[in-house]
Amino acid sequence: MGSATEYNRRDIFKRAAGVAVLAAGGGSLLAACAGGTGGSSDKGSKGAGGYNLTDAKNPFGVKDADGLEVFIFDGGYGNEYAKAFEAMYSKQFPGAKVNHQADKDVTGKLQPRFNAGSPPDVIDDSGAKQMKLDVLADSNQLTDLAPLLDAPYLDDPTKKVRDVLMPGTIESGTVKGKVYNLSYVYTVFGFWYSGKLFKDNGWTAPKTWAEFIDLCGQIKAKGIAPVAHQGKYPYYINVVMMDMIAKQGGLDLMKRIDALDATAWDDPAIKTVLDAFFQIVDKDFLLPGTNGMTHTESQTAWNQYKAAFIPSGSWLENEQLATTPADFDMKFLPMPSLPGDKLPFEAIRAGAGEPFIVPAKAKNVAGGLEFLRKMLTKEASGKFAQTANSLTCLKDGVGPEVQLKPGTASTVVALKAAGANTFNFQYPNTASKFDEDLQNASGELMAKRITPAEWIKRAKESATKNKTA
Amino acid sequence: MRHGKYPFIVGFLFLPIVLYVGLVLWPYAQTFGYSLTDWSGASQDMNFIGLDNYTRLLDDEVFGTALWHNLLLLVLLPIVTILIALFFAFMLNVGGKGGTGGIQGVKGAGFYKVVFFFPQVLSIAILAVLWGAVYRTDQSGLANGILIKLGLSSVNDPVQFLSDPDMVMWCVLAVLVWSGVGFYLVLFSASMQSIPKDIYEAALLDGAKRGQTFFKITLPLLWETVQTAWVYLAIVAMDAFALVSSITPGAYFGGGPDHHSELISTYLMRSFLRNGEAGYACSMGVVIFFFTLILTVVSLWATKRDKIEY
Numbered sequence: 001m002g003s004a005t006e007y008n009r010r011d012i013f014k015r016a017a018g019v020a021v022l023a024a025g026g027g028s029l030l031a032a033c034a035g036g037t038g039g040s041s042d043k044g045s046k047g048a049g050g051y052n053l054t055d056a057k058n059p060f061g062v063k064d065a066d067g068l069e070v071f072i073f074d075g076g077y078g079n080e081y082a083k084a085f086e087a088m089y090s091k092q093f094p095g096a097k098v099n100h101q102a103d104k105d106v107t108g109k110l111q112p113r114f115n116a117g118s119p120p121d122v123i124d125d126s127g128a129k130q131m132k133l134d135v136l137a138d139s140n141q142l143t144d145l146a147p148l149l150d151a152p153y154l155d156d157p158t159k160k161v162r163d164v165l166m167p168g169t170i171e172s173g174t175v176k177g178k179v180y181n182l183s184y185v186y187t188v189f190g191f192w193y194s195g196k197l198f199k200d201n202g203w204t205a206p207k208t209w210a211e212f213i214d215l216c217g218q219i220k221a222k223g224i225a226p227v228a229h230q231g232k233y234p235y236y237i238n239v240v241m242m243d244m245i246a247k248q249g250g251l252d253l254m255k256r257i258d259a260l261d262a263t264a265w266d267d268p269a270i271k272t273v274l275d276a277f278f279q280i281v282d283k284d285f286l287l288p289g290t291n292g293m294t295h296t297e298s299q300t301a302w303n304q305y306k307a308a309f310i311p312s313g314s315w316l317e318n319e320q321l322a323t324t325p326a327d328f329d330m331k332f333l334p335m336p337s338l339p340g341d342k343l344p345f346e347a348i349r350a351g352a353g354e355p356f357i358v359p360a361k362a363k364n365v366a367g368g369l370e371f372l373r374k375m376l377t378k379e380a381s382g383k384f385a386q387t388a389n390s391l392t393c394l395k396d397g398v399g400p401e402v403q404l405k406p407g408t409a410s411t412v413v414a415l416k417a418a419g420a421n422t423f424n425f426q427y428p429n430t431a432s433k434f435d436e437d438l439q440n441a442s443g444e445l446m447a448k449r450i451t452p453a454e455w456i457k458r459a460k461e462s463a464t465k466n467k468t469a
Numbered sequence: 470m471r472h473g474k475y476p477f478i479v480g481f482l483f484l485p486i487v488l489y490v491g492l493v494l495w496p497y498a499q500t501f502g503y504s505l506t507d508w509s510g511a512s513q514d515m516n517f518i519g520l521d522n523y524t525r526l527l528d529d530e531v532f533g534t535a536l537w538h539n540l541l542l543l544v545l546l547p548i549v550t551i552l553i554a555l556f557f558a559f560m561l562n563v564g565g566k567g568g569t570g571g572i573q574g575v576k577g578a579g580f581y582k583v584v585f586f587f588p589q590v591l592s593i594a595i596l597a598v599l600w601g602a603v604y605r606t607d608q609s610g611l612a613n614g615i616l617i618k619l620g621l622s623s624v625n626d627p628v629q630f631l632s633d634p635d636m637v638m639w640c641v642l643a644v645l646v647w648s649g650v651g652f653y654l655v656l657f658s659a660s661m662q663s664i665p666k667d668i669y670e671a672a673l674l675d676g677a678k679r680g681q682t683f684f685k686i687t688l689p690l691l692w693e694t695v696q697t698a699w700v701y702l703a704i705v706a707m708d709a710f711a712l713v714s715s716i717t718p719g720a721y722f723g724g725g726p727d728h729h730s731e732l733i734s735t736y737l738m739r740s741f742l743r744n745g746e747a748g749y750a751c752s753m754g755v756v757i758f759f760f761t762l763i764l765t766v767v768s769l770w771a772t773k774r775d776k777i778e779y
Contacts, residue, residue: 235720287607289610440725443632443725
């Protein structure tokens with residue numbers, strides 16, 4: 001999140017407009033506006049019908065001579081893992097020239113190419129400069145992945161790919177009823193703490209919010225800040241608030257929030273959560289200055305034992321590899337329970353992230369789909385877990401031979417305990433502007449510039465506003 | 470030779486004009502065109518919606534805030550930067566002790582010039598990292614560290630700088646001024662040095678003090694340079710994108726906390742790249758374009774004086 005990549009406004013415009021010039025050819029300005037010039041032949045129409053899904057070896061009919069262009073978001077997971085995948089692809093299609101690209105700035109590099117109608121064949125569309133999936137889907141730029149889901153699973157051709165995915169993977173790839181992305185990395189969200197710090201002080205991980213608040217008091221008495229968060233990007237603290245809301249109000253409430261149903265914010269569960277949550281701010285449990293800190297600054301302070309808890313997704317361990325002390329013993333904690341919660345303590349936000357897409361106008365759509373199918377094998381999944389310290393959306397994708405770091409290992413335990421009790425909010429992917437308003441409101445709440453009631457009011461207003469838009 | 474004159478000129482101008490039209494004018498025209506559509510930015514599918522984007526801008530509170538912040542920068546940035554740069558340039562070139570040696574700058578003027586110019590050679594990315602460390606919101610921040618040592622701030626309640634809605638714009642302004650003064654100092658110095666020394670000497674003989682020399686001689690003779698500086702700074706104030714988007718809070722191009730440092734350019738980029746409202750963003754671009762154009766014309770006209778030959 002939030003890498004400080006520089007932009008130059010004119011630069012972007014020139015590139016975008018330059019591409020548009022090419023696309024529009026010599027046409028008049030209005031013709032360019034009308035935009036009838038983009039690739040008119042609909043490659044998506046091949047659809048499931050064009051593939052021979054009973055062929056376990058090459059269901060999508062990839063031609064050996066067709067090149068494959070892979071674009072990887074070069075973020076927390078790096079891009080080395082993708083080279084291993086590409087090698088697997090080249091093994092079956094030695095004639096295909098594989099073009100590997102990696103960059104942090106996905107939008108900057110790819111928006112002009114989407115507009116020109118010549119995007120890469122597989123894209124890991126992630127990071128702060130992600131191209132929004134709802135926007136791409138609305139513009140018919142993505143290949144429907146249904147054929148991939150119904151294709152045979154490589155490790156066991158009697159199964160279909162859709163049967164070997166972790167719960168929530170298909171849901172998080174779905175936009176308006178169609179599956180458009182393969183969210184490859186399986187991420188769990190919650191609080192994180194140092195097992196060593198807790199052991200040294202004789203603290204035990206709290207299960208209820210009352211215990212949590214009580215423990216925070218003890219931690220503060222020791223001269224350590226109880227809670228840090230990545231305040232420059234309120235996305236992280238929103239995870240805490242929204243997860244508590246999901247647990248208290250249940251999955252129905254979560255779905256209403258995702259659907260931007262404004263009346264959802266009148267639910268008493270929300271007031272209960274916000275009042276309980278606000279104790280962190282009210283009782284001064286925050287690391288001083290944390291409201292303005294970046295993810296790197298706050299997470300490093302947490303690694304230095306300046307704060308006890310920090311919210312994050314399970315990319316945290318890999319992201320902090322360089323600053324985490326060897327005996328830190330990173331541990332995961334689900335959101336503590338409130339009285340009357342509809343979901344149990346073990347329930348966690350878990351979901352597949354890191355969306356991989358195959359553009360509809362890619363030159364080698366079949367190759368793109370095949371590449372994704374190769375990613376969904378034990379071999380690829382194990383390689384990913386080792387190089388990127390994270391789990392993938394492949395069920396039991398990590399064999400016992402793969403050594404996990406303590407944080408990742410604790411998420412495996414938490415996932416097992418959660419069982420079917422996992423949930424995941426969709427609004428950050430489907431309602432960008434609502435998400436932004438919510439983040440801004442949370443920034444204000446953490447700085448004590450607004451009250452919980454005002455926070456709820458803002459959320460409701462934003463839901464109302466963005467529902468119609 | 471006479472006969473070949475026009476083909477010769479046309480031959481030389483052809484390529485530059487094609488490049489200028491293709492890479493500058495045509496994209497401008499395209500932006501105007503796109504601003505009349507509901508283009509999402511992710512495909513070539515769009516509908517013509519007339520002036521809807523512009524009427525929407527009128528009711529958009531965030532856009533209003535952003536415009537207000539740009540205006541604030543537009544007024545303050547040139548004034549503060551030019552005043553400081555003029556003062557320093559005067560001190561470095563003619564502000565030294567008169568004495569017997571005639572007209573000179575303060576001691577060590579050459580050294581100061583290099584020091585003041587230094588921020589200008591740093592790229593905006595380095596500026597962002599540097600000032601991020603200065604403005605950091607806990608005791609590890611440079612500014613907070615000093616304030617805490619001086620007892621003006623406390624470890625438990627450090628100054629929030631960029632995360633404080635009342636301070637963020639002033640912090641941004643300070644960085645812009647800090648990084649800009651050096652350039653204008655050198656610019657003003659260069660034109661001050663071209664002012665003949667005898668004018669100053671004549672003024673000294675007549676008993677003029679430093680202040681009088683500045684207002685009666687230096688400033689009038691520098692007027693054209695000041696005018697140019699004003700236009701440049703106004704353009705920086707209308708943009709200021711790279712700095713604000715990299716140092717202020719908020720995940721997508723900064724502008725936080727809660728839009729308190731939102732500029733038209735940051736809001737434009739968020740609409741264009743994140744919210745899938747590229748057509749709407751283009752209409753903001755058109756507004757910036759006209760603003761800058763009008764301001765340039767007005768400020769050139771308003772500051773017009775007779776040129777003094779020397």
